[in-house]
Amino acid sequence: MRTDVIVVAAGSGQRAGDGIPKQFRPLGGRAVLRRTLEAFLGRPGIRHVLPVIHPDHAPWCAEAMAGLEGVLAPVAGGATRQASVRAGLEALADDPPDLVLIHDAARPFVSARLVADAIAAAERHGAAVPALVLVDTIKAVGEPGFVGAGPDRGGLRSVQTPQSFRYELIRAAHRARAGADDLTDDAAVAEAAGHRVATFPGDPANTKLTTPEDFVTAERHVALELADVRSATGFDVHAFGPGDHVVLGGVRIPHQQGLSGHSDADVVLHALTDALLGTIGSGDIGHHFPPSDPQWKGASSDLFLAHAVALVKAAGGLVAHLDATVICEAPKIGPHREAMRERIAQIAGISLARVSVKATTSEKLGFTGRREGIAAMASATVRLPWID
Known part of the structure; x- marks a missing residue:
């Protein structure tokens, strides 16, 4: 059956602390x-994924969705979760699915098993939610600071998303509740419309990010997922030629000569690009950007580094650290070091603390010692999902 997913991402996430919305x-x-x-x-079975967002969050959403295929253009949500889900359901009405999954954007660890079970449960029952058996004792608090009697946890469950439904069932239920946005989840909306809601096993790992502490735990979870730590090196050299500046690490530095090359001859970014490509076994810079191709003549080398970073991300990884060493007699690198670090961090989309730039001479030996050109060595460290 055709299944679409509505991802509810219209909230402000205030309990997650200061900063941009948690999603x-x-x-x-x-x-x-x-x-x-x-x-x-x-x-399997998923046709479209539809984000529902606050209109003010459109720039952040566009950045988060960049390059994803199969995601529909986001729609504007409402003042409550019910209103946002209803907006998503109505947005699918022109080409309705058979089933719809409704999921919180702040639950990024939803598993393939949970998605498959949600689809199967909706097909079988019409309305279903993932549920977890409670492991903690639940107590009511009567007099402040003292506990009272608690309910029997044997009949209680904590409910997660994705909650799954036949599309026409849940759309009609939401329409019937229009203007009465007082329910906290879609199961309650279905129940209010007279439908029985089945349960299927949830997943303890399918946590919802709510507080700053949740993000700390989530980062640890991601670190365990990205257990394959890889390092690789890169090297590049360019000769001096006519000009009044060189470009190193994405920074224009005045000099009495330029560097000769098909692109802007930025030896630092070229070496870093090769190092990153090496971590994923993806050839070298010449393979991706052949010097025989005229479109790269005079190109800014930040394109090359950004491309390598994108390939790492496409492999499910992240860049953990970039390190470059510039080898030359001149120009002096020290005055430009921090600007280079900042530009490299910006291109790679990582924090400044994850970028190192160093410089040395060759003690007037070799072509760099004779001031015939500049060389750069680089290393890159990435974290990838473990694949045997």
């Missing part, structure tokens, strides 16, 4: 929303 915050180098969307893309 757009980085988690292991990728926005939470992007991780959530990716968890559904390509799963």
